[in-house]
Amino acid sequence: MGDDEFSLIARLFAPLAARHPGALGLTDDAALFDGPAGRQWVVTADAVVAGVHFLADDPPELIARKLIRVNLSDLAAKGAEPFAVLLAACFPVGATAEWLDRFASGLKADCEQFGISLIGGDTVATPGPLTLALTALGHVAAGHAILRSNARSGDDVWVSGTIGDGALGLLAATGKAGALGAQAAAALIDRYRLPRPRTVLGRRLIGLVNAGMDISDGLVADLGHICETSGVGAVVEATLIPLSPAAGAAVAAGVGQGLATVLTGGDDYELLFTAPRSSRPQLSALSLELALPLTRIGRIIEGRGVSVVDAAGQPLALGHGGYQHFTG
Amino acid sequence: MGDDEFSLIARLFAPLAARHPGALGLTDDAALFDGPAGRQWVVTADAVVAGVHFLADDPPELIARKLIRVNLSDLAAKGAEPFAVLLAACFPVGATAEWLDRFASGLKADCEQFGISLIGGDTVATPGPLTLALTALGHVAAGHAILRSNARSGDDVWVSGTIGDGALGLLAATGKAGALGAQAAAALIDRYRLPRPRTVLGRRLIGLVNAGMDISDGLVADLGHICETSGVGAVVEATLIPLSPAAGAAVAAGVGQGLATVLTGGDDYELLFTAPRSSRPQLSALSLELALPLTRIGRIIEGRGVSVVDAAGQPLALGHGGYQHFTG
Numbered sequence: 119m120g121d122d123e124f125s126l127i128a129r130l131f132a133p134l135a136a137r138h139p140g141a142l143g144l145t146d147d148a149a150l151f152d153g154p155a156g157r158q159w160v161v162t163a164d165a166v167v168a169g170v171h172f173l174a175d176d177p178p179e180l181i182a183r184k185l186i187r188v189n190l191s192d193l194a195a196k197g198a199e200p201f202a203v204l205l206a207a208c209f210p211v212g213a214t215a216e217w218l219d220r221f222a223s224g225l226k227a228d229c230e231q232f233g234i235s236l237i238g239g240d241t242v243a244t245p246g247p248l249t250l251a252l253t254a255l256g257h258v259a260a261g262h263a264i265l266r267s268n269a270r271s272g273d274d275v276w277v278s279g280t281i282g283d284g285a286l287g288l289l290a291a292t293g294k295a296g297a298l299g300a301q302a303a304a305a306l307i308d309r310y311r312l313p314r315p316r317t318v319l320g321r322r323l324i325g326l327v328n329a330g331m332d333i334s335d336g337l338v339a340d341l342g343h344i345c346e347t348s349g350v351g352a353v354v355e356a357t358l359i360p361l362s363p364a365a366g367a368a369v370a371a372g373v374g375q376g377l378a379t380v381l382t383g384g385d386d387y388e389l390l391f392t393a394p395r396s397s398r399p400q401l402s403a404l405s406l407e408l409a410l411p412l413t414r415i416g417r418i419i420e421g422r423g424v425s426v427v428d429a430a431g432q433p434l435a436l437g438h439g440g441y442q443h444f445t446g
Numbered sequence: 447m448g449d450d451e452f453s454l455i456a457r458l459f460a461p462l463a464a465r466h467p468g469a470l471g472l473t474d475d476a477a478l479f480d481g482p483a484g485r486q487w488v489v490t491a492d493a494v495v496a497g498v499h500f501l502a503d504d505p506p507e508l509i510a511r512k513l514i515r516v517n518l519s520d521l522a523a524k525g526a527e528p529f530a531v532l533l534a535a536c537f538p539v540g541a542t543a544e545w546l547d548r549f550a551s552g553l554k555a556d557c558e559q560f561g562i563s564l565i566g567g568d569t570v571a572t573p574g575p576l577t578l579a580l581t582a583l584g585h586v587a588a589g590h591a592i593l594r595s596n597a598r599s600g601d602d603v604w605v606s607g608t609i610g611d612g613a614l615g616l617l618a619a620t621g622k623a624g625a626l627g628a629q630a631a632a633a634l635i636d637r638y639r640l641p642r643p644r645t646v647l648g649r650r651l652i653g654l655v656n657a658g659m660d661i662s663d664g665l666v667a668d669l670g671h672i673c674e675t676s677g678v679g680a681v682v683e684a685t686l687i688p689l690s691p692a693a694g695a696a697v698a699a700g701v702g703q704g705l706a707t708v709l710t711g712g713d714d715y716e717l718l719f720t721a722p723r724s725s726r727p728q729l730s731a732l733s734l735e736l737a738l739p740l741t742r743i744g745r746i747i748e749g750r751g752v753s754v755v756d757a758a759g760q761p762l763a764l765g766h767g768g769y770q771h772f773t774g
Contacts, residue, residue, distance in 0.1 A: 159487065163581060165534035165568045206493035206534065206579035240493045246574020251534035253491060253581040 157257040160198040164189050168247040173291065178217050180311045181250070182224030187313045188334065189254035190232055191387040194320030195332040197264045198256035202237040203229075206251040208244035232317060262324050264391070269329035269348035273392035273418040276327075276401065278316050278410055280362040281337055282369075283309035285383020289374045297371040302364035309362075313387035319408060323391060326400055330391030336382040338436060340390055341424045351421035356381070357429050360413040378436050381426060392418050485585040487529075490520040496575040501619065506545050508639045509578070510552030515641040516662065517582035518560055519715040522648030523660040525592045526584035530565040531557075534579040536572035560645060590652050592719070597657035597676035601720035601746040604655075604729065606644050606738055608690040609665055610697075611637035613711020617702050625699040630692035637690075641715035647736055651719060654728055658719030664710040666764060668718055669752045679749035684709070685757050688741040706764050709754060720746050 164185065168174040172181055186203060193200050205225070209218065229236060237255075287310025289295045290303040298306075316332075323330060329348055333340045338354070345352050356377060361369065369376045374383070393401060398414075405412035426434045492513065496502040500509055514531060521528050533553070537546065557564060565583075615638025617623045618631040626634075644660075651658060657676055661668045666682070673680050684705060689697065697704045702711070721729060726742075733740035754762045 161532060161566060161581075161583070163532045163534050163567045163579075165536055165570050165577075165579060167536055167570060167572045167574065167577075169573060170570065204489060204491045204581055206491050206581075208493050208495055208577055238489060239491045240579070242493050242495060242498065244495045244574065244577065245497060246495065246572065246577065249493075249495075249536055249572065249574065249577045251491075251493060251568070251579030253489075253532055253534075255489070 156260050158260045158263065159201075160193055160196050160256045160258055160263060161253060162189055162192040163251060163253040164192075165249065165251040167249050170247075174247065176311060178221040179224030179227070181248075182221045183228045183312060185250050185252050186225065186228045186232070186234075186254075187315045188387060189252050190234075190256075190315035190317055191313060191332040191334070193254055193256035194315050194317040195264065195330055195389055196256070196258055197262065197320050197324040197330075198258040199321060200232055200234045200254065200256045200317055202235045202255045204237060204253040204255075205239035206253075207239065207241050208246070208249040209241070210248055211243050211245060213248070232315075258321075259324065264320070264323060264327060264330040266329055266331050266344045266347040269344050269350050269352075269392040269418050270394070271350055271418055271420045273328055273394060274398070274414045275341065275352055275354060275416040275418060276391050276393060276412055276414055277333070277337070277360065277388050278319055278412055279314070279386075279388040280360045280365060280411065281333070281386055281388060282359070282365045282380030282383060283362050284313065284385025284387065285310075285336070285379050286365055286368045286373055287311070288383075288385065289379070290368075295368060295371075295373040298364075298368050298373055302367045305362065305364040306368065310385055313385070315387060316389045316410070319389060319404070319410060319412075322404055322408070323389070326397040326404075327391040327393040330389055333386040333388050333390050334384055336384050337386065337390065338381050338424050338426065344390070344392065345418075345422065345424055348418075351419045352416055352424045353419055354381075354416035354424065354426045355429075356426050356434055358413065358415045360411055360415075377434075381434075382436055484588050486588045486591065488521055488524050488526040488584045488586055488591060489581060490517055491579060491581040492517050492520075493577065493579040495577045498575075502575065504639060506549040507552030507555070509576075510549045511556045511640055513578050513580050514553065514556045514560070514562075514582075515643045516715060517580050518562075518584075518643035518645055519641060519660040519662070521582055521584035522643050522645040523592065523658055523717055524584070524586055525590065525648045525652040525658075526586040527649060528560055528562045528582065528584045528645055530563045530583045532565060532581040532583075533567040534581075535567065535569050536574070536577040537569070538576055539571050539573060541576070560643075587652065592648070592651060592655060592658040594657055594659050594672045594675040597672050597678050597680075597720040597746050598722070599678055599746055599748045601656055601722055602726070602742045603669065603680055603682060603744040603746060604719050604721060604740055604742055605661070605665070605688065605716050606647055606740055607642065607714075607716040608688045608693060608739065609661070609714055609716060610687075610693045610708030610711060611690050612641065612713025612715065613638075613664070613707050614693055614696045614701055615639070616711075616713065617707070618696075623696060623699075623701040626692075626696050626701055630695045633690065633692040634696065638713055641713070643715060644717045644738070647717060647732070647738060647740075650732055650736070651717070654725040654732075655719040655721040658717055661714040661716050661718050662712055664712050665714065665718065666709050666752050666754065672718070672720065673746070673750065673752055676746075679747045680744055680752045681747055682709075682744035682752065682754045683757075684754050684762055686741065686743045688739055688743075705762075709762075710764055 287306035291307045615634035
C-alpha cells in the first residue's frame with residue numbers, strides 16, 4: 119500500500135466530508151455536530167487489530183480498557199465530556215468464554231470509571247485476528263471545542279503528565295528493555311497498556327488554550343499536526359520534556375533510541391496544547407488543583423515545522439519524526 | 447464460541463447499557479439520544495469481514511455501498527433521516543491503490559445518493575481479512591422513533607418490497623443456483639450485493655405503524671424479534687409473501703431450500719412492520735405514491751412465537767428459523 123494513513127484519508131475520504139463543516143475535513147480525530155441545550159456532540163472512532171495495535175496475549179481486560187481510553191483521550195483533547203461508546207467487535211472464532219468475560223469486565227470497569235454507557239455496536243466472528251472498532255460520543259459547549267487549528271505565534275507549548283512512558287513501555291513489554299530494572303519496566307508497561315485519558319483536564323482547558331490534541335503518534339509528529347493545521351512552527355526544548363522516574367531510568371539505560379523514543383514514540387495519550395502567555399497562572403493553578411503536571415516545553419513560532427533543541431539551543435536529529443500507522 | 451450473537455450481547459454487553467434508556471438494552475439495532483430542535487439522534491454500527499459477510503472478490507464499490515446501505519436500513523427502520531457515517535476500515539496489507547479508489551468511489555456514490563457525509567473514522571492495516579466497521583447517525587422527531595417493542599395483538603404484519611432476493615442472490619453468487627436462468631440470477635445477485643434501504647418509506651411510516659425493524663437476519667427470525675420484544679406472537683401466510691419474478695423462478699427451480707430460504711434467509715433489508723387495521727388505507731396510498739410494494743403478510747396475535755401457515759392454514763416446518771451471525 120503506497121499511501122500513509124494521512125494521505126490516504128486526504129485523497130480518498132476527505133472529499134466525502136466536504137458537506138459537513140463539523141467533520142473538520144477528516145484532518146482531526148473527531149467530528150462535531152449540534153447537540154441539545156447549547157452543547158455540540160463530539161464523535162470519534164478508532165480501530166485496533168491484534169498483533170498490530172496491541173499484543174495478542176495482552177490481558178483482555180486491558181485491551182478493552184485501552185480501546186475505550188484512547189477514544190476518550192480524543193474526546194478529552196476537544197474539551198468534551200464523554201457520554202457513550204459503540205463497539206464493533208470481530209472476535210476470532212476460537213475466542214473462549216473466559217476471554218470474552220474478561221474483555222467485557224474491562225469494558226464495564228471503564229464505563230463505570232468514566233461515567234459512560236455502551237449504547238450500541240455489533241459483534242461478529244472473524245477468521246482473522248481480533249479486530250475492534252470503537253465509536254465514542256461526547257459533548258462540549260457549542261463553539262468551544264478545542265481544535266488543532268488555532269495555535270498562534272508566541273503561544274507556549276504545554277504537555278500534561280509525562281512523555282515517553284507508552285513507547286518505552288511497549289519496548290519493555292516486548293523484551294526490548296533488558297537493561298531496565300523490573301520495577302521501572304512494570305511501571306512503563308502499565309502506562310503502555312492502560313492510558314490515562316485526561317478527560318477532566320480537557321474540559322478545564324476550554325478558554326485557557328488556543329489549540330490542542332492528544333499525543334498518540336508521538337510528541338513531535340502530533341505537534342507537527344497542530345503546526346501544519348495552524349500554519350505555524352514550533353520549537354521544543356528537549357531538557358524541558360517531563361519524564362517519569364521510570365522513563366528517566368530507561369533513557370539513562372539506553373532503552374530503544376533513548377530520548378528520540380520519548381520524543382517520537384506513540385501511545386502517550388497525554389494532552390498537548392498551546393496557550394497564550396496570559397494563561398500561565400491559571401494553568402499552573404489547574405495543575406496543582408488536579409495534581410497533574412502541566413509543563414511548558416516550548417513555543418509556537420512563525421514559520422513551518424517542529425524543531426527540538428538541546429540545552430545549548432542546537433537542533434537534535436530525530437530521524438523519521440513520528441510513528442506512521444500506515445507505512446508499508 | 448458457545449454463545450450466539452444475541453445471548454453474547456445480552457450476557458456481556460447489555461449490563462453496560464443500563465445507564466442509558468436510549469440504548470434500548472442493546473436489543474435493538476440502534477441507540478437513541480437527544481438531539482437539537484425536537485429531534486433525537488439515532489446511531490447504529492455494523493462490522494463486516496471479508497469471507498464472512500461478503501465475498502473477498504466482490505467489487506469494492508459494492509462492498510462499500512452495501513456497508514453504508516445496511517446501516518441506513520437500520521436508520522430507516524427507526525423512521526430516522528440519515529445524517530452521517532463514520533468508517534473504521536482495516537485494509538489488508540496488500541490492498542492496491544486501484545482497489546482502494548474503487549472502494550472510496552462506492553462510498554462517494556452512496557454518500558451523494560443518500561445525502562449523507564462521512565464525518566470520521568479510522569484507517570489501519572491488518573494482516574487479516576478486510577474488516578470494516580461503520581457507524582451511522584440519523585435523527586428523528588423526538589419520541590417518534592419506530593421501535594420493535596410496541597406490536598399489538600390484532601396488528602397487521604407488513605413488509606416492503608420483495609422478500610428472499612438477498613438470500614437467493616447469495617446462493618446465485620456462490621454458484622449454488624445452477625438451475626436458474628442467467629437473467630434471474632443476475633437480478634438476485636444485484637439485490638444481494640446492493641440492498642435498497644427504505645429510507646424514504648421509513649420516515650413516512652411514523653404515525654402509521656406500531657412496531658418495525660429491517661429484515662437482515664431473515665423474515666421469520668426478525669418477526670420473532672419484534673414478537674419477543676413486544677410480548678406477542680405472529681402468524682404469517684406463506685402465500686402472501688411478495689416475491690420478485692426472479693425469486694419466484696428460483697423457488698420454482700428449487701434453488702436452496704425454496705420457500706424456506708425466502709422465509710429464513712437474511713440480507714433482505716426491506717422493512718417489516720406491524721400496523722393497526724386503521725392504517726390500511728394510508729399504507730396503500732403510500733405504496734402507490736412511493737411506487738414500492740407494501741404487502742400485508744399476516745397478523746399479530748396474543749401468545750408467543752412466529753408460525754408460518756400454508757394456503758390450508760397448516761403450519762410449515764422451517765428448520766432453524768433464521769440466520770444466526772454468531773453460531774459455531
